Amino acid sequence: MVLLRFAPSPTGALHLGGLRTALYNHLFAKKHGGKWILRIEDTDAARYVPTAVDGIRNALAWAGLPHDFGPGADGPHGPYFQSERLDLYHLYTRKLLESGHAYRCFCSPDKLAATREKLARTGSNATYDKSCLHLTEEEVARRVRAGERSIVRLNDDNLPDRASPTDIVFGILRDAHASLPTDPVLLKSDLFPTYHLASVVDDHEMGITHVLRGEEWLPSLPLHLDLYSCLGIKPPLFAHLPILLNPNGTKMSKRNGDVSVLDFMRRGWEPEGVLNWLALAGWGVHHENGRASPTGTSSTQPPDSTTLMTLPELIDQFDLSSLTHRRNVLDPAKLAYLNKHHLMRSWQSEQGIAFQARRVHDVVKAAFPHSLYTNVEYITRVISVLQGRITNLHDVPTLAPFFFVDLDYDLPEAHSMKRGLSADDYDHVLRRVILQLESSSPSTQSDIAIFLHDACEKTGLKSKVFMTALRHALSGMKAGPSLPEIIDVLGTERTAERLKVALSAHKTSNSKEK
Numbered sequence: 099m100v101l102l103r104f105a106p107s108p109t110g111a112l113h114l115g116g117l118r119t120a121l122y123n124h125l126f127a128k129k130h131g132g133k134w135i136l137r138i139e140d141t142d143a144a145r146y147v148p149t150a151v152d153g154i155r156n157a158l159a160w161a162g163l164p165h166d167f168g169p170g171a172d173g174p175h176g177p178y179f180q181s182e183r184l185d186l187y188h189l190y191t192r193k194l195l196e197s198g199h200a201y202r203c204f205c206s207p208d209k210l211a212a213t214r215e216k217l218a219r220t221g222s223n224a225t226y227d228k229s230c231l232h233l234t235e236e237e238v239a240r241r242v243r244a245g246e247r248s249i250v251r252l253n254d255d256n257l258p259d260r261a262s263p264t265d266i267v268f269g270i271l272r273d274a275h276a277s278l279p280t281d282p283v284l285l286k287s288d289l290f291p292t293y294h295l296a297s298v299v300d301d302h303e304m305g306i307t308h309v310l311r312g313e314e315w316l317p318s319l320p321l322h323l324d325l326y327s328c329l330g331i332k333p334p335l336f337a338h339l340p341i342l343l344n345p346n347g348t349k350m351s352k353r354n355g356d357v358s359v360l361d362f363m364r365r366g367w368e369p370e371g372v373l374n375w376l377a378l379a380g381w382g383v384h385h386e387n388g389r390a391s392p393t394g395t396s397s398t399q400p401p402d403s404t405t406l407m408t409l410p411e412l413i414d415q416f417d418l419s420s421l422t423h424r425r426n427v428l429d430p431a432k433l434a435y436l437n438k439h440h441l442m443r444s445w446q447s448e449q450g451i452a453f454q455a456r457r458v459h460d461v462v463k464a465a466f467p468h469s470l471y472t473n474v475e476y477i478t479r480v481i482s483v484l485q486g487r488i489t490n491l492h493d494v495p496t497l498a499p500f501f502f503v504d505l506d507y508d509l510p511e512a513h514s515m516k517r518g519l520s521a522d523d524y525d526h527v528l529r530r531v532i533l534q535l536e537s538s539s540p541s542t543q544s545d546i547a548i549f550l551h552d553a554c555e556k557t558g559l560k561s562k563v564f565m566t567a568l569r570h571a572l573s574g575m576k577a578g579p580s581l582p583e584i585i586d587v588l589g590t591e592r593t594a595e596r597l598k599v600a601l602s603a604h605k606t607s608n609s610k611e612k
Contacts, residue, residue, distance in 0.1 A: 100132025101307050104165070105297065107139045108150035111358035112157040114428065115312060115342045115350045118376040122339060123310050124163045125377070125416040135304060136168030138179045139297070141290045157359040161369045162409060175304040180296050187291040190299045190329065191250050191284060198256055199328040200284060202238050202248040203230040226280040231255070250285035252324065254278075260327040263319045266308075266337035266418045273320050282321055294318060298325045306334045310418075313338045313425075337418050340380050341425045350428075366461065366492035368444075370408060371437030377412050378403045380426040404432055406439050438489045445485055452478050458491040465495035466502040476501075476587075483583035500573040501587055505596070507603045512574035519567055521604070523559055527567040528601045530557050535594045546582040571600035 104120040106112060112120075127134040136158070140146055151169065158165065167173030177183060194200035203226075205213070210226070217224050231253060233241075242248070254275070263271040284295040291299070301309060316338045326333040342350050350357075362372055382400040400420040401407060407415070444450040455478040463472050480494065480501050487497055495502070505512070516524065531553050540549040554564040565581060572584050572593065585593045 099307075100127060100130040101135070101305055102127050102132065102310060103135040103137050103301065103304065103306050105137040105139045105300075105311075106154055107142060107145070108147055108154065109142065109145040110147055110150055111360050112154045113350055113358045114362075114372075114376060116154075117157065117161060117359050117372070118342060118379070119310065119312060119339060120158060120163055121161070121373055121376055122416075122418075125413050126308065126310060126337075126418065127166075128413045129416050132307070133166035135173075135175055135306075136165035136171075136178065137300060137304070138169065139293065140179055140181045141293070141296055143288070143290070153360065157363070160363050161359070161373055163373075180291075180300065183296075183300065184289065184291075186303060187285065187296055187299055188289070190295065191291075194252070194284070194328060195250065197328065198253065200250050200252055201231050201281075202233075202242070203251050203281075203283075204233075204241055204246050204248045205230060223276060224280045226251075228255075228281060231281070247287040249283050249287050251281040252284055252321070252328070254281055254324070257324050258327045260323055263323055264336075265316070265319070266335060267340070267421050268316065268338060268423060271316070271319065274317060275320055277317055278321055284325075294321055294325065298322050298329070301334055302326075302329075302331050308335045308337065310337045310339060313341045340422060342376075342379060343425050343427045345427060345430065347427065349425075366458070366490050367433065368437050368440045368491075371433060371440045373409060373412070374405075374407050374436045374440065375428070375433045377407070377416075378405060379428055380422045380424065381416075381420055382422070403429075404435055406436060406443070434489045441488060441491070442485065445481070448478075451481050454491060455481055458494055461492055462495055462502065466499070469502045471502050479587050483579040483587055487578075498573075498575075498578060500575065500578075500584075504599065505574045507570075507574060507600065507607075509574060511576060512570060515566060515570040515574070515576055519563065519570070523563055524567045524570075524604055525601065526557055527559065527564050528571055528597050528604070531568060532594055532597050532601070535590050535597075539590045540585075543580075543582040543586045546585050550581060550585075571597050 102123045104123045106116050106120075123134045126132075136155075138151055138154075140151075155169065165171055167175055168178045191200065195202070213227050213229075214225055217227065230251075262273050265271055282294060283292050285291055300306075319336060319338070323333055344350055359372075378401060382402055400417065401415065441454070444454060452474070455474050458481075459472070459474050459477060462477055466472055477494070480498060481488070484494065484497055488494065507513075507516075531550075534549065534553050534556075538549060540546045550564075550568070554561055557564055568581055569576070569578075569584075572581070572588070578584070579587075588596065
């Protein structure tokens with residue numbers, strides 16, 4: 099069975115690059131009838147953040163990416179925290195020591211730093227002089243019994259032959275051993291493994307068939323393949339995902355404080371929109387040669403970066419061989435486009451609009467804490483007339499504040515709208531509509547449109563003048579829903595009251611000018 103793993107470190111909030119890695123693991127597993135594990139790589143005690151695991155799980159739950167096995171979903175591969183698997187790493191370390199593929203190093207941090215400086219001055223690419231490699235077994239045993247602190251290093255002078263590295267995304271790779279540290283550390287002096295040893299051991303013990311991880315681990319692939327070879331175990335297939343970049347071209351990173359998934363949750367972005375955006379960042383190219391296919395099949399025409407796709411559609415069309423080699427900038431404009439259209443898709447039924455109204459209810463309440471018009475049913479009606487204008491649900495308060503609170507006619511936009519209207523025309527329009535509302539109460543948008551047409555004709559004014567005056571009085575904003583839609587949401591009684599307030603403000607303004 100195809101089995102993958104998403105293995106974040108609990109060193110902070112999950113960021114977009116991590117979410118995309120989890121998404122691709124989910125897509126590949128479901129595409130091929132497999133499963134995926136959430137594994138917590140918590141071996142770096144100095145950088146551990148106690149709340150990070152809950153944050154990662156909450157972000158994955160928000161995105162609709164449930165793991166098959168892991169914390170909260172027990173299975174046959176546990177434990178799922180690396181800090182609870184130390185005995186396993188020590189067992190594999192002993193195997194490497196006994197086979198001569200690894201050795202103990204007793205050099206202090208100060209001595210190691212001095213050695214690196216000395217080697218650098220001589221122009222050597224080495225990072226360690228291998229001095230502890232030549233210790234006798236008796237000397238090593240004596241120093242261990244004496245309680246001296248040590249680390250365990252891979253002996254890169256004693257590596258088995260193996261095939262060149264191959265990657266599903268990047269194809270056949272150059273075996274870049276020269277870029278690796280000399281005799282890389284496998285087990286630290288605190289008896290915790292490095293990422294290299296722990297990931298190799300866990301991927302083997304858990305039966306991982308495919309490893310999908312960030313491109314930043316590509317330079318470590320030769321080392322990991324060396325470890326598999328030294329241990330005599332079969333490696334999984336690897337796919338390294340091109341790095342995501344911020345709009346300014348910098349690499350996204352938790353350490354740099356770049357936006358986290360939590361930021362997108364708080365800002366009201368749709369999980370479907372975010373997943374769609376991340377999935378298509380760098381997905382959409384064909385490669386003729388040099389690619390290792392995980393399935394032996396080629397993809398159909400890949401989607402472009404703004405194709406609207408649901409999670410089931412992403413699963414159906416996902417193909418690792420269609421990923422670009424290039425690093426990809428996450429364009430916020432594409433997220434806005436995709437988010438808007440996912441919202442519009444969700445509004446194809448009244449139930450969908452009501453669901454979104456419940457989601458944005460707290461945001462509206464916070465924006466207008468003293469408003470009497472912030473219940474879910476009312477917000478549902480507001481969303482119904484704002485469809486097509488909303489890019490993000492959190493836009494609702496700023497797109498149409500006039501639905502929730504009384505207007506401030508002294509705002510610059512309201513002043514600008516009224517500037518082209520004569521005082522008499524403005525007064526005439528508002529009085530005519532108030533008069534007709536007192537004798538008529540249109541109940542549908544269609545009836546309201548007929549009502550407004552009739553009122554306009556009775557004023558004898560041009561339609562543009564009539565509509566501008568009325569829009570100013572009811573919304574104070576140049577853009578927005580149609581007047582029939584505004585009146586329908588406000589209701590005829592509230593509309594009449596607002597027109598009277600506008601008329602009073604108009605009189606006060608005229609008096610001040612005179």
